Amino acid sequence: MLRQVRGQAGVLPHYNSIKIFSPLIMNIQDAISNYLKYTGHKEIHINTALIDMDGVLYDSMKNHTRAWHKLMTKNGIKCTRDEFYSYEGMTGIDTIKQLFRQRAGKVVTSDEAAALYQVKSRYFKELGEPQIMPGVAQMLEVLRTHDIKRILVTGSGQQSVLNKIDVDFPGIFAPERITAADVSHGKPNPEPYLKGMQKAGAKPFQAIVIENAPLGVQAGHAAGCFTIGVTTGPIPTKDLAKAGADLVFASMPEFAEALPQILPLIK
Ligand code: CA
Numbered sequence: 001m002l003r004q005v006r007g008q009a010g011v012l013p014h015y016n017s018i019k020i021f022s023p024l025i026m027n028i029q030d031a032i033s034n035y036l037k038y039t040g041h042k043e044i045h046i047n048t049a050l051i052d053m054d055g056v057l058y059d060s061m062k063n064h065t066r067a068w069h070k071l072m073t074k075n076g077i078k079c080t081r082d083e084f085y086s087y088e089g090m091t092g093i094d095t096i097k098q099l100f101r102q103r104a105g106k107v108v109t110s111d112e113a114a115a116l117y118q119v120k121s122r123y124f125k126e127l128g129e130p131q132i133m134p135g136v137a138q139m140l141e142v143l144r145t146h147d148i149k150r151i152l153v154t155g156s157g158q159q160s161v162l163n164k165i166d167v168d169f170p171g172i173f174a175p176e177r178i179t180a181a182d183v184s185h186g187k188p189n190p191e192p193y194l195k196g197m198q199k200a201g202a203k204p205f206q207a208i209v210i211e212n213a214p215l216g217v218q219a220g221h222a223a224g225c226f227t228i229g230v231t232t233g234p235i236p237t238k239d240l241a242k243a244g245a246d247l248v249f250a251s252m253p254e255f256a257e258a259l260p261q262i263l264p265l266i267k
Contacts, residue, residue, distance in 0.1 A: 024258055028265050031246045035226050041205040044226060046266045048202040049143050050193055053154035055088060055212035056252075057169070058161060060130035061233050064088075067123035068095070071116060077103045085235055089187035089215035091155045091180045092117040117157065125160045132168055133232060135253035139210075140172050142259045146267065152177040153196040153209075155186040155216075174200070188215040193223035208266070210255075217243035226266065230255045 032044060054060045065084040072079045077099055087095045096113040100106045108116070143150055152165060152173050157180035165173055176199035178192050185191045197207050209220030209227040213235060220227035221244030229240030229248040240248045247262070249255035 022261075024261060025265075028247065028262055032226075032265060035246050039205070039224055044205050044266050046148065046206060046208050046226065046263070048149045048151060048197070048200040048207040049210060050151050050153045050196040050200070050207055050220070050225065051140075051173075051210045052089070052212060052216050053152060053156055053161065053165075055133075055232050056210055056230065057133055057136055057165075058130040059133050059232065060161065061085060061088060063124055063127040063130055066127060067120050070123050071120040072099060075100075075116070079103065082234070085233060086214070088213035088235075089155050089211075089219065091183070091186035092120060092157060093180070094186050096120075121158050121160070124158060129164070130161065133252050135251065135256040137169075139252060139256035139259055140169060142256065142263070144172060146260075146263045148208075148263070148267075149174060149200050149202070151196045151200050152179075153192050154179055155183075155192060156180055176200070187213075188218035188222065190219050190223035193220050193225060197223065197225070211240075211245070214239050214243035217245045221245070228255065 035044065036042070051057070054064060065081045068084040069079060069081040079099065084095075087098075090098075093110060093113045096116050097108050100108045140150065150173050154162075156162065162179060178196045178199065180186065182195060183189075183191045193207075193209055197204065200207065204224030207225045209216075209223070209225040210230065211217045211220055211227060212230050212232045217227055217229050217240050226246050227244060229237075229243070229245030230252055231237045231240065231248070231250050232252055237248050237250055249258065
């Protein structure tokens with residue numbers, strides 16, 4: 001593909017070749033070179049996509065932050081709603097343990113945290129079903145038509161959403177998936193993505209990670225995968241790059257549009 005692009009130099013560009021010469025392709029090529037350099041891999045041959053759920057498949061973070069804020073304030077923990085965007089990707093249990101320890105000096109047992117997480121899950125469910133993220137159906141369809149295996153990797157244990165995956169995205173996700181129940185260490189630990197690769201039978205140079213939050217990007221990066229950050233909420237794009245994303249997109253529709261150009265370069 002790289003040779004084809006260069007071979008067209010000098011040809012008067014029509015609309016499609018303007019896209020070929022776009023900064024996007026150059027960014028992708030730079031990102032691949034950089035990835036190969038820091039990982040030491042000789043090649044990248046993507047056959048698997050490890051895909052986060054909240055903020056990627058569903059526009060659900062608004063409701064999650066609202067539910068978290070309600071749970072914490074009812075339990076006397078001072079917090080702001082927006083701060084929960086920065087914990088996105090952690091398991092609910094870890095979020096509860098951390099906040100109670102930091103804000104109230106209180107050690108919460110795993111059983112107590114699980115009970116509190118049930119309450120938070122109920123608050124979230126009461127806020128109604130989250131909308132499917134605009135552009136995500138197109139993105140998933142591109143992965144499917146390019147024969148890239150799709151594995152769900154989420155820190156969530158929210159059954160009301162997990163149960164909808166196969167209804168909202170029929171035939172898209174492999175039955176093997178990683179949720180809060182499958183990991184001892186949530187994001188930013190690489191464990192969720194390492195386990196996702198295990199389920200897919202993929203090595204790090206064969207898997208891309210698709211994430212919207214800094215802790216998730218950190219987890220994908222630490223797992224050694226080519227990690228794509230997509231901004232879908234208030235988290236600034238630069239925070240995803242800072243967390244270690246190999247490529248960053250400003251929105252899901254923008255990423256979905258770019259994906260057919262990315263895949264031939266990394267397959
Ligand atoms: Ca997310």
